[in-house]
Amino acid sequence: MEFVAKRCGVKFDPPSIILVYEDRKTKKIRQRVMPVRNFSKFSDCSQAAERLKNNARHRAYLEGVPLRQLERLHDVLRDHLRGRTLEESLASLRLDPDQDLNKLSDEELARKKAQMDELFERNRKRKEDPDFVYDLEVEFPKGDDQETCSWDEDESEDGF
Amino acid sequence: MAGGTSDISELDQEKYDADERVKVICLGDSAVGKSKLMERFLMDGYRPEQLSTYALTLYKYTTTVNGKAVLVDFWDTAGQERFQSMHPSYYYKAHACIMVFDVQRKITYKNLANWYKELREYRPEIPCIVVANKIDADMKVTQRNFNFAKKQGLPLYYVSAADGTNVVKLFKDAIKLAMSYKQNSSDFMDEVMRELENFELEQKEESSDKEENVSKDEKTNLP
Numbered sequence A: 001m002e003f004v005a006k007r008c009g010v011k012f013d014p015p016s017i018i019l020v021y022e023d024r025k026t027k028k029i030r031q032r033v034m035p036v037r038n039f040s041k042f043s044d045c046s047q048a049a050e051r052l053k054n055n056a057r058h059r060a061y062l063e064g065v066p067l068r069q070l071e072r073l074h075d076v077l078r079d080h081l082r083g084r085t086l087e088e089s090l091a092s093l094r095l096d097p098d099q100d101l102n103k104l105s106d107e108e109l110a111r112k113k114a115q116m117d118e119l120f121e122r123n124r125k126r127k128e129d130p131d132f133v134y135d136l137e138v139e140f141p142k143g144d145d146q147e148t149c150s151w152d153e154d155e156s157e158d159g160f
Numbered sequence B: 001m002a003g004g005t006s007d008i009s010e011l012d013q014e015k016y017d018a019d020e021r022v023k024v025i026c027l028g029d030s031a032v033g034k035s036k037l038m039e040r041f042l043m044d045g046y047r048p049e050q051l052s053t054y055a056l057t058l059y060k061y062t063t064t065v066n067g068k069a070v071l072v073d074f075w076d077t078a079g080q081e082r083f084q085s086m087h088p089s090y091y092y093k094a095h096a097c098i099m100v101f102d103v104q105r106k107i108t109y110k111n112l113a114n115w116y117k118e119l120r121e122y123r124p125e126i127p128c129i130v131v132a133n134k135i136d137a138d139m140k141v142t143q144r145n146f147n148f149a150k151k152q153g154l155p156l157y158y159v160s161a162a163d164g165t166n167v168v169k170l171f172k173d174a175i176k177l178a179m180s181y182k183q184n185s186s187d188f189m190d191e192v193m194r195e196l197e198n199f200e201l202e203q204k205e206e207s208s209d210k211e212e213n214v215s216k217d218e219k220t221n222l223p
């Protein structure tokens, strides 16, 4: 890899994705501004992200940037075009364990699931894995020494 | 996803009365992992039938219980609130329920009480398993006692759709429970339904609006 990606960001006007990277040869930290073309509030962010990643001029610089991250940056750009504040936009891309996800729109829910997918994929055992066991059974011993769950502490309020 | 799209009223739910068929439903909040669990259990052998209008997915599964072939329909729906209006038909004739929460999100655990209340309104007697999913994210939760299951006298399974822990066991046990419920049940609600069905049949000779009778039964006769 010629360039080591350090940080990413966005610029709203004109809609651009910014990459801070280190040039391996010169050891210099540099910043690259990549305008996102033909992008509107109706655009498909995953397609746009892919287009940028494969762009002949930017490809080499973006090698170390995961596609998913580029997609999120496009989400932020598109949210802005739809009139959303940066804060709202970032919140929708973050996982808040106390948030009720039952109330979200499909698109918002998909964002949350995309966040969850990172851990899911990391911990995932696939059929191709040498140690894959289809019917994996693990017993978790039950006993009096089990911790009471702190989630049950405010029990009386909820009636269970 | 593969599979055709159709309307819920086109679903013939009378078929679940046949001895060799059972219906198992999944409940739980958005993003607790209901669909991932289904997919982990069925691996690539699944043929989901998507009913997009209701965010309802049916997974068909064939197995043998005590040497008898059984066709299982797993019903999976979205936890999102705007799909909650479909619920009467969702519960209709179900023989067992898998109720899932996400061990990383307390709110999904707290909401079990609501899901369970609704389940019991429609299906007072069917076996129900409580599932603590995503234990791969934090194995320590398996040391914790989740009181909800205990209080309701329900079995609790610690599982992970990601690494597969106890997923197959969960579904196999759910099928067994569904089968034994079906064989032994004298569920009052079922009896009421059966009588009403007969009644409908007699009526039908005069007017034949077949499509409607499933949902009509439920709306007028369930609490």
Ligand SMILES: Nc1nc2c(ncn2[C@@H]2O[C@H](COP(=O)(O)OP(=O)(O)OP(=O)(O)O)[C@@H](O)[C@H]2O)c(=O)[nH]1
Pocket (backbone or CB within 6 Å): A109, A113, A114, A115, A116, A117, A118, A119, A120, A123, B028, B029, B030, B031, B032, B033, B034, B035, B036, B037, B077, B078, B079, B080, B133, B134, B135, B136, B137, B159, B160, B161, B162, B163
């Ligand atoms: N770490 C981990 N993540 C999981 C596990 N199961 C599901 N997930 C994550 O949770 C997300 C939601 O899972 P789904 O199966 O879509 O949840 P669901 O209950 O079907 O959600 P709705 O259909 O929207 O109600 C997935 O995208 C995964 O990233 C698990 O066992 N471990």
Ligand SMILES: [Mg+2]
Pocket (backbone or CB within 6 Å): B034, B035, B036, B076, B077, B078
């Ligand atoms: Mg689902």
